[in-house]
Amino acid sequence: MDRSLESAVARWLELDQNPKTLALVKDLVKEGSVEKLKKCFGTRMEFGTAGLRAPMGPGTSCMNDLTIIQTTQGFCCYLEHCFSDLQDRGVVIGFDARAHTASGGSSKRFATLAAAVFISRGVPVYLFSDITPTPFVPFTIVHLGLCAGIMVTASHNPKEDNGYKVYWENGAQIIPPHDKGISTTIEENLEPWPQSWDADGAIQSPLLKDPYQDAHKAYFAAIQKHCLHRDVNKKSEVKIVHTSVHGVGHSFVQAAFEAFDLHPPFAVQEQKDPDPEFPTVKYPNPEEGEGVLTLSFALADKEGAAIILANDPDADRLAVAEKQKGGQWTVFSGNELGALLGWWMFQCWKQNGEGDPKDVYMLASTVSSKILRAIALKEGFHFEETLTGFKWMGNRAKDLLEQGKKVLFAFEEAIGYMCSPAVLDKDGVSAAAIVGEMTSYLSTKKITLSQQLKAIYEEYGYHITKNSYFICHDQDTIHRLFERLRNYTGPSTYPTECGGVVVLAVRDLTTGYDSTQPDKKAILPTSKSSQMITFTFANGGVATMRTSGTEPKIKYYTELCAAPGNSLSANLDPKQPIHLHLQHLSDTLIQSDLQSVVTGTVPPGAI
16 A cells, blocks of 8 residues: 555544445455555545535545545635625525435435534524425525535436535526635645534534525415416316436425326335435436336336426436327437427517517527527527536526516436526426426327427427447546547547538537637637547537546537428438438438547547
8 A cells, every 4th residue: 555545544544434434445454455545545525516416425536425525624624715694695505316225324314424524513404304405505505595505416417426506696506716715725624624424413503504494485476486387287187197217306396296287196106215225226217217217117107197297316317208190218318308398488488578589598508409599580589509518507597687677498418407596406397297288288289399399390399319328437538538639630620521421610618719719719618627529520510529527428419400491401311301301411420420520430530
């Protein structure tokens, strides 16, 4: 064992007070398990705009009691620096149902320790007394006028993982420079304060408050403002199945349906109660589609339901599936559901007759479909794209709201939707109720979700997307891949074609380069800590490659956009439906060309 590793382990044994993680480290030392010790202590989790996310276990690389205390001490100090009234206003902390028996870690335990840290500094803490969806934390910040919030969750990650998500006083996730500031103060506060371990004392403190009932009542009152067809909902004969995928969403979605006067959805019994083992699914991520929905399909067939709603474990995302006439199920992509919800929110706004569309905005991340842009151009409202992640959309939405603008909707392709400005983050609970109402309304017109999606594409232009990812744990490989694209035929040169289609523009948000700007500088914020390159093609296609901030993935996103009236190319076979042409071109773009970037089998001059 080298000296730096030996020093890190020795320091850990001095500071840790969790008997399970202490025992695990002592056993590894006794066994001489150097490689396992390196995995636990080789690095410290890096705090970023997404907070923390890592496996639960011992060591500085993992989520555990000590790293939670250290992180919260740093966050608390940063807030003390930023807010002179922190001790008057306080913070809110929520948690999901994750737990890790071997290390003694759990979301509830971590949330309680975080509360103990703040209380030790005289800061009021609104700690939810029970599991809660992630969107309830940003909602509560704004509702109670708090300085910040923490949600302990790893969302849809594997069961071994946990996370620490941070929100600012505006109810949106933090963005730079807060991440760097918090990271610095964490490093300055690694030794636990005297009362940081006193979880029992924190629970008894008068500074600890439970916002559960108040937030619950206020949240459902807020989202009811988006219920515009209550009579239709009451009479609806649409049958809906809901699964919370062993997460927190069941009771909250049931309550949301009740708030909209919708008939309660059929719950998948095997998945409705929280279970940190996620026993019925390989990955608890509805974005994976059919593999997560097997039990939902079976229940829907049994009950004669045509719609399935699925939340991820912390209920901030929503997947939707619809049964077709032939009996097969269609699982809508995040972009398709974004098109449906964007269309619906604008229709509801028009029905209310709320002012000038020039004051209306919709947002989407830069890797999501541009369908909202097409709708905005025709309908006269504004569309803006942001960097990937709801932290950017939430903060931009807040800016617009403060300017007196109306932010109707925001979405990202990873099945995240913001249908109400009451929550400046993705919210799978309100989205579930709004999809329920949209479906009920369309059924009165004898229109299915699939038919309405087709109508949207026919009116505003087909937008066909194909997204996927590669698993890559080696940061050096990832770096070489993106540097190859940036120095393709020489220094600072990018590919000029892909699959025989000319590249019209390149935007690199890692370096700040944008070929479409007069000064060649990107307008969107840039970050050297993450990789993202976007290519725009002469055929209307757009392709982006980027790294994930929370998973070991290289993600790619492609979209081909046709103008209204199905006009795409004079060379298309008129006997073929336009969407089949688009899907073929998208498949070719990805499968033949972008994948070859990763393998390195690339002909000169093309991706």
